[in-house]
Structure formats: C-alpha cells, structure tokens
Amino acid sequence: MNILTKPTYLSCFIATAFILGTLLFGFALDNYSFVSQTLSEIGSMSSPLRFQFQIFKILMASMILIFSVLVLKYARRNKVSILPAILLLCFGLSDLGIALFPSPHPVHNVFGLSMTLGYLSPLFFALLWPNTSSGHFKRISLVFFLVILIGIFLNLSPAFNPELYPLKYYGLVQRFLVFTMFIYIAYLGKTIQMDI
Secondary structure (H helix, E strand, O other): OOHHHOHHHHHHHHHHHHHHHHHHHHHHOOOOOOOOOOOOOOOOOOOOOHHHHHHHHHHHHHHHHHHHHHHHHHHHHOOOOOHHHHHHHHHHHHHHHHHHOOOOOHHHHHHHHHHHHHHOHHHHHHHHOOOOOOOOHHHHHHHHHHHHHHHHHHHHHHHHOOOOOOHHHHHHHHHHHHHHHHHHHHHHHHHHHHHO
8 A cells, every 4th residue: 555645544644743743853852842932943953953853844745745736636537626736735835945944044934924825725625625425524624724714813923913922832823723734634635535
C-alpha cells in the first residue's frame, strides 16, 4: 500500500505527524514555552534545532502538496470545482516557503500571511463542492472554516489590537489555528477516500 496515493492515509499521516512532530520538537528545545512561543521559534535561525525542524517542515509541506494534487485529481475526475484544491495547494506552497526561510528572515512573515489563502479552502469546499457520501461535508467544512476564522482573527489581533488577550498566550493561539487546519486536512482525506 502506497501512502502517497491514498488520500485518507496520507492526510491522516500529515495531520498526526505535524501535530506530534511539532510537540516533540518543542519538548526537545530547552526553555521552550508551548503557551507563549510560536512554531516558527522552534526552527528560527538562532535555534539549535533549526536544520532538523527545517527538514521536518519541508517534508510536511511536500506531503501537503502531494495531497493537494490528489484532491485536484479527485475534483477533475468528479467534475467539481478545482478552486478549493488550488487554495489547499497554496497552503502547501506557503508552508514550504516558511520552511525555506526561517524566522526572522523578512520573507518568512510574507509566506506566513500568504497562508491565509489556504485557510480559506474549507469555506470554498463548503460552497463549491456537493455533499459527499457522508452527507455532512458542507456543514462540517463550514464549521471548520468558522473555527479557523476565529483562529485567524486571534492570530492577527496583536497587530491591530494587542490588548485583546495577553501575548503570553500567543503560542496557544497560533497552535489553535494551525492544528485546526491540519485536522481539517485529515477530515478532507477521509471524506474523499469514502467517495473514490
């Protein structure tokens, strides 16, 4: 069985490996705070785990790109909109850019902001794809998008309203956003697999 050609296995592997991997890297880094520090700080230019985390992130982004291509093929085969798959592909490309340009490289934050396009994909899956055999695809995709939207708002709020919540919780806020998107990727792969 080739995991790279099976959407369910690949998407579940991506979500599980990313969440567990980032947690393990955080535990391996001295004095790292999951509550206040971002994922990017694990692999920052000054981090002793910079290269290991960079390789991990490149592998994760590459698998997201492979999964996006599978979703794109699924869309074409089933004659549904390819736009959501393209947005998912943008998420993978942005994630790859983040990996290639560690913080505090000025391009790092540009790729970070560009991930917003990918975060829109659950909305467009809900709007442009029909319900799958599970019968709840549209509703669940919309719920994921609304949760992601809350995460985007909280993640960007320090730039325009730093008093909204204490910045000592920013690490949790960022993980809430990113982990939700990766869980959606796992859900999407499972849903697609059911309809193949």
